[in-house]
Amino acid sequence: MHLRSSRFILAVLVLGFALSFAVRGQWPWTRLSDVPTAHPIVVTLPFREVRDTLQRGETVSTLFARQGISGLDLGALARTLQLDPRRFRAGMVFSVRRDVNTDEPTHVEVRASDEQRLRFIRTSSGSWEGEAIPVRWRTDTIRVAGGIETSMYDAVDRGVSAATLDRGERIRMVYDLAEVNEHSVDFSRDPQPGDRFAAVVERMVSEDGEMRFGRILASSLSIAGKDLKAFAFADGGRAAFYDADGKALKRAFLVAPVAFRHISSGFSRARFHPVLGRTRRHEGVDYAANTGTPVRAAGDGIVVRAGRAGGYGNLVEIRHRNGVTTRYGHLSRIASGLRAGVRVSQAQEIGKVGSTGLATGPHLHYEFRIEGVARDPKSIKSDAGAPLARSSMDEFERDRDVLMRLLDRTTLASAR
């Protein structure tokens, strides 16, 4: 109480001074005019630095010659530093430092990779020495969120600024988000205008200010009328994702047998309409993807056929538990060794996307059948994921609560 009132008095005093300054345009005390002031020290750098970019089709020696660097045998230094000279590619920026008096190059520095910087220093005898310096990266935790208008790509483009993560890294994040939720959401077809996503992710920041997406720690999706939460948790060393109750997100079936990262961005809903079970002519879901894209088994099972099958072209059919069968059509190639009777596990590659049989372009024709009847794989009441062991629950709940607060912006704003 005493502390609080003295803080209040201090605040009133500060405000009073500020007001007095604002009204009279002068400090409420007389300024000393005869305080001796030191002359500013002008710092003269003993060197001058230029940056030069390795051009396409140019060798490092050409760049060195242009900079007047002589006697720097990069080949020999590369051997002692155990680096591959082919790592020097167009676009790499070399910083060349020169002595201001002699204009002689004395230092050359280049970022040779994400993890390494090379520094070459000219010795007094005129020869060059080199050293490899590791680039330091630190990890921070950020929250990203956005609304969906057309696709997940547009959602992250609008929700995550280029200053947070550049486009390539944002896309890597979407791919991981899709993978984390691949047992409940089909990122290529489920998101609708008005849906939302939020995620807490690790981001790596280098000492040069570059940013990389690290990994997803938690996600929250409002997609197709469902609210889905995912929390990373390392149970006995292996990290996996769990819902808020500590049940594994992993289920008996993947929603889509083609990973979202492989779905053609020019996916047309009009041409590949998901007419599941609605018409007699088309009883599956089509995924547009390039020829050669890996096709994964949606769940554990036993192959019942693998080969040519009329309009299906190259077809793989798998029998799973509970009367479920899945079919994968138009494959350009069936995985070697895959034939009737062979056991497959979830996400195992069973073939490649193609356009064999009656197909107008490369795509996967996927059917999910129960007792022979084509069904929407998402309409199936999903089996519950395996729960965490009792002994891990306390730790999980602690981690989950921290992540939940980070996911929830309103909580974040009021957090101290």
Ligand SMILES: [Zn+2]
């Ligand atoms: Zn089809």
